[in-house]
Amino acid sequence: MKFATMRLFYRLLAMAGMLLAISPAYASGGPAEAAIPVTMTVTATVADGKRMPEIDRDDVVVKRGKERLRVINWVPAQGNRAGLDLFILIDDASDARLGSQLSDLRQFINRQPSTTAVGIGYIRNGGVQMVQPFTTDHAQAAGAVRMPLGNAGAYNSPYLSVIDLMNRWPATQNRREVVMITDGVDRAHRHTYPRRGLSTNPDADAASAVAQRTGTIIHTIYTPGVGRWHRNYWRATNGQLDMVRLSGKTGGESYYLGLQMPVSFAPYLDSLQRVLNSQYLLSFNTTPGKKPGLQPVTLSTEVAGVRLATYDAVWVPGQAASE
Numbered sequence: 001m002k003f004a005t006m007r008l009f010y011r012l013l014a015m016a017g018m019l020l021a022i023s024p025a026y027a028s029g030g031p032a033e034a035a036i037p038v039t040m041t042v043t044a045t046v047a048d049g050k051r052m053p054e055i056d057r058d059d060v061v062v063k064r065g066k067e068r069l070r071v072i073n074w075v076p077a078q079g080n081r082a083g084l085d086l087f088i089l090i091d092d093a094s095d096a097r098l099g100s101q102l103s104d105l106r107q108f109i110n111r112q113p114s115t116t117a118v119g120i121g122y123i124r125n126g127g128v129q130m131v132q133p134f135t136t137d138h139a140q141a142a143g144a145v146r147m148p149l150g151n152a153g154a155y156n157s158p159y160l161s162v163i164d165l166m167n168r169w170p171a172t173q174n175r176r177e178v179v180m181i182t183d184g185v186d187r188a189h190r191h192t193y194p195r196r197g198l199s200t201n202p203d204a205d206a207a208s209a210v211a212q213r214t215g216t217i218i219h220t221i222y223t224p225g226v227g228r229w230h231r232n233y234w235r236a237t238n239g240q241l242d243m244v245r246l247s248g249k250t251g252g253e254s255y256y257l258g259l260q261m262p263v264s265f266a267p268y269l270d271s272l273q274r275v276l277n278s279q280y281l282l283s284f285n286t287t288p289g290k291k292p293g294l295q296p297v298t299l300s301t302e303v304a305g306v307r308l309a310t311y312d313a314v315w316v317p318g319q320a321a322s323e
Contacts, residue, residue, distance in 0.1 A: 035285040036317070037072055041175045041217060042282045042299065042310045043251060043275050052278065053303055060308070061300045062284045069297070073283035081281055082115040083174035085134055088141075089165060091123040091182035093156050094148040095224045098181070101265040105181075106142040108269040116276075117174070120144040123161040126188055134170065150226050157188035159203035159246070162218065166210050175279065176216040177252070179272065183225035184239030198234070204242040208249040212294055212311040219275075220247045221268055222256035233259075251310040282310070292318040 046052050057074040075081055088105070090098075109118050118141040120132035132144035162180060169176060186201050211218050220243040224236075236259050247254040253275055255268040262268070286295060294313035301308055 034287050034319075035070075036288055037283050037285055038314050038316055039073075039215075039281060039283045040297075040310050040314055041077070041177075041215065041251070042280045042308050043217075044278050044280060044301075045275070045307050045309065046305050050305060053306065055280070055301060055303055055306060059301050059303050060282065061302065062282070063298045063300075064286060064295055070285045071282065072285060073281070075281050077175060077279040077281055082113065083172070084116040084276065085119070085169070085172060085174045085176050086112065086116050086276075087119040087121065087134070087165060087178045088145070089121055089123060089128065089158075089162060089178055089180045089182075090145075090148060091156075091158055091180075091223070091225060092129070092149045092151060093123070093185075093187060093225045094150065094181065094183070095226055095261070096147065096150050097261050098223050099147050101223070101262075102145055102147070104265040104269055106145055108265075108273070109142040109145070110138050111273070112138050121165065122148070123156065123158050123180075123182060124149075126157050126160040127164045128161050128168070157186045157203060158182040158184060159186065159201060159207040159242070160188065163203075163207050163210050166207075166214050166216050169214065169216070175281075176214065177276070178216060178218045180218060180220045180243070180246075181223055182220070182239075182243070183223060183236060184220070184241075184243035185225055185235055186239070186242075198241065199238050200245070201238070201242045204246050208246050208312075209294070211246075211250040212313045213315045215311070215315070216250065217252045217311070218246055218250045219252040219272060220244070220254045221265065222254075222259075224259065224261055249312045286314070286316055288316050288319050290319055292316065 044052065044055060057071050060071050060074050062069045062071055112118060114136055117134040117136050118138060119134040120141055121128040121130045132141050135141055158180060162178060165178065186203060222240050222243060240256055240259065244254045253272060293316065295316045296313045299308040299310055
């Protein structure tokens with residue numbers, strides 16, 4: 001009996017040693033030699049009037065499904081990491097009343113720090129009419145903002161336009177963010193929609209997939225458009241919901257006041273500035289698949305009162321590309 005007990009003890013001891021040897025390899029989301037680092041831009045927010053607490057790397061939880069991934073870096077987007085490419089994308093099909101908001105928009109652009117490059121363009125015919133490439137001359141960028149044409153165009157889709165923008169984005173190490181000012185209505189007529197009731201635009205989902213692949217955060221501001229589609233309650237509502245969904249999937253904010261033109265964009269832009277000032281660069285280890293693709297991840301923090309927002313999935317190179 002004594003010898004049997006000793007054999008069982010040594011067997012359990014050996015198994016414990018094997019587990020201790022194996023566990024470090026899987027602590028980073030898979031075998032150590034297979035795990036690769038990926039980076040995301042994350043916004044940390046607290047309730048209005050609350051002070052942002054200190055958030056350390058160990059306070060951030062990243063999960064792929066039920067598996068917790070190893071966080072290897074968590075730094076504020078400040079100092080030498082503050083670089084930001086911020087593109088203002090305005091719908092040329094917007095109602096002329098948008099003109100009353102342009103002063104607030106120009107002030108917002110002029111207030112950007114020197115580490116932010118600003119670009120200006122207009123949603124037009126399923127693409128982007130570029131009026132100002134990225135520049136750190138904020139006065140020049142603000143001066144490029146013009147009144148919308150108030151014309152629906154021959155092939156106007158805010159989602160195809162933002163896809164075109166992201167595909168043409170110059171390669172930098174900066175954060176990538178877009179402010180879309182539109183009613184979200186797809187006037188390109190690429191898809192069939194019911195006359196009444198809620199529906200979703202697949203082009204909005206395609207835009208969110210490109211945004212997640214390229215690491216682009218898309219913020220949206222609702223402004224009424226022109227033409228008969230805006231007068232259709234269901235088309236206007238669905239357009240706004242598509243905008244909200246696009247921002248939600250890409251870690252951005254969506255601003256709107258029902259289907260009306262707000263008195264001022266200033267509160268929206270002040271809120272957006274707080275978002276830009278409260279961002280972090282998060283790096284963690286994950287295991288690539290055989291092919292490159294998006295890996296859904298969820299973020300949370302153990303710091304009370306703090307909410308973390310980022311895109312729903314991160315682009316991970318395939319095994320061949322990571323070797």
